[in-house]
Amino acid sequence: MGIFIGNHVSSSGGFEAMGKRALDVGGNTFAFFTRNPRGGSAAAIDPGDAEKLIALMKEHNFGKLVAHAPYTMNLCAAKDDIRTFSRNMLADDIKRMEYIPGNYYNFHPGSHVGQGEEEGIRLIAQALREVIDPGISTTVLLETMAGKGSEVGKTFEELARIMDILGNPEKLGVCLDTCHVWDGGYDIVGDLEGVLKHFDDVIGLERLYAVHINDSKNPLAAHKDRHEKIGQGCIGAEALKRVVSHPALKGKPFILETPCDDDGYREEIRMIRKWTE
Ligand code: FE
Ligand code: FE
Ligand code: ZN
Numbered sequence: 001m002g003i004f005i006g007n008h009v010s011s012s013g014g015f016e017a018m019g020k021r022a023l024d025v026g027g028n029t030f031a032f033f034t035r036n037p038r039g040g041s042a043a044a045i046d047p048g049d050a051e052k053l054i055a056l057m058k059e060h061n062f063g064k065l066v067a068h069a070p071y072t073m074n075l076c077a078a079k080d081d082i083r084t085f086s087r088n089m090l091a092d093d094i095k096r097m098e099y100i101p102g103n104y105y106n107f108h109p110g111s112h113v114g115q116g117e118e119e120g121i122r123l124i125a126q127a128l129r130e131v132i133d134p135g136i137s138t139t140v141l142l143e144t145m146a147g148k149g150s151e152v153g154k155t156f157e158e159l160a161r162i163m164d165i166l167g168n169p170e171k172l173g174v175c176l177d178t179c180h181v182w183d184g185g186y187d188i189v190g191d192l193e194g195v196l197k198h199f200d201d202v203i204g205l206e207r208l209y210a211v212h213i214n215d216s217k218n219p220l221a222a223h224k225d226r227h228e229k230i231g232q233g234c235i236g237a238e239a240l241k242r243v244v245s246h247p248a249l250k251g252k253p254f255i256l257e258t259p260c261d262d263d264g265y266r267e268e269i270r271m272i273r274k275w276t277e
Helices: 015-024 047-059 080-097 117-131 156-165 178-184 192-202 237-245 262-275
Strands: 004-007 031-033 066-068 104-107 139-143 172-177 208-212 253-256
Touching: 004 262, 015 047, 080 104, 080 117, 104 172, 104 208, 117 156, 139 156, 139 208, 156 192, 172 178, 178 208, 192 237, 237 262, 253 262
Parallel strands: 004 253, 031 066, 066 104, 104 139, 139 172, 172 208, 208 253
Antiparallel strands: none
8 A cells, every 4th residue: 555645625516526636636635624714615515426435535535634723713712712612613623524534634823822731722622522422423633733823732741631531532633743843843854753653652653643744944843834845945855755654644634735736746745644654
């Protein structure tokens, strides 16, 4: 089995259109925004269109998809109305994901905006408790964050706390973003083994479901979160090659969120496939 690699595709035109876009650049998985990333509105779902994507994925042996929540979702916002808005969006997204059952839904845990990390963690767990039901087919993923501003999820410990509060439900896991962990201070260039060992000790590698594979414009522990093209940033090609080739990450979907156009993604996907042959 080869690597599952793809990019973040535009969601315009619906499910099948996204699958075709992914295939066009050589992908066999992809990420997409479940709704307007900077707003909240969601397009109506056509169940027939979802069926077509499911058929396309089967035909082309796709790995799991990694949907992305909108950036406006902040489950631990200081303001009540933003929290309510975010919880409603999360609940609606989880329902919508059931049209393409069995895939992943990734979100930024949130920014506590001055309330403190403890309160942030508590609020995120509380919101998740309402939606993480053993009956859902989707696995919900907390994304590792760069630690920009008051972002929760900049350490593996913070993510583990959220999952612990909820009793580590089966349908909850982690998506590791290489740019974010690097910016967060985890040296995946000098000590990938040590970082993965630490992840395993704190969270458990069995709870790592997906990887966002990005280079970073900034040095280790910069807490900036600015993605760079593969091999053109501070992480570099060699280190990213070790990530995509690592046996502990085998079979997981790798998603590119690099500043590329379609030709750029096609080239990155081709290069990463070659690395892992
Ligand atoms: Fe993200
Ligand atoms: Fe990411
Ligand atoms: Zn990012």
